[in-house]
Amino acid sequence: MTRQQKEMIVQDFEKYMQYTLQHNIPFTLENFAAFATSLVNFYKGSNLISTMERRETALLLSSSFNAGMGNRITPEDINEIADLIISDTTIDYSILNPIFSP
Template sequence: MTVQQKEMIVRDFEKYMQHTSQRNIPFTLESFAAFATSLINFYNGSNLISIPERKETALLLSNSFNAGMGNRITQEDLNQIADLIISDSTIDYSILNPIFE
């Protein structure tokens, strides 16, 4: 994965975090997983990441989420979260719209 791809992923995660914070939307693990799933599937469908890069993207997003939570999630759990995220093929554009406006 390129530096530009990683920067794009982190930037989009930060946009989503700002959106949830500004609107007082609780940022739970469930809402994070829905966001990450939609974002990764959007990236993949738009050829911004390849299929092999899906797991790395999920881990980057999960690590960003974990940092925001005070790094309370173990690496083993982060790997399981990433696997769960990439196992779902849905895209919820209502989740993504705020970061692409």
């Protein structure tokens, strides 16, 4: 994965975090997983990442989520969360629209 891809992923995660804070949306694992699943599948469908990069993307997002939670999630659980994210192929555009809107 390129540096630009990693920056894009982190920036989109930060936009998501800012949106949740501004709109008093709970920063929960369930909400994060729905966001991350949609984002990974959107990236893949838009050819921004390859199929092989889906797991790495999910790990980067999960690690960013963990940092936002004060690094309370174990590495084993980070891997489980990433596996959960890539096991679902859905995209919920209502979750993604706020971060892609100008």
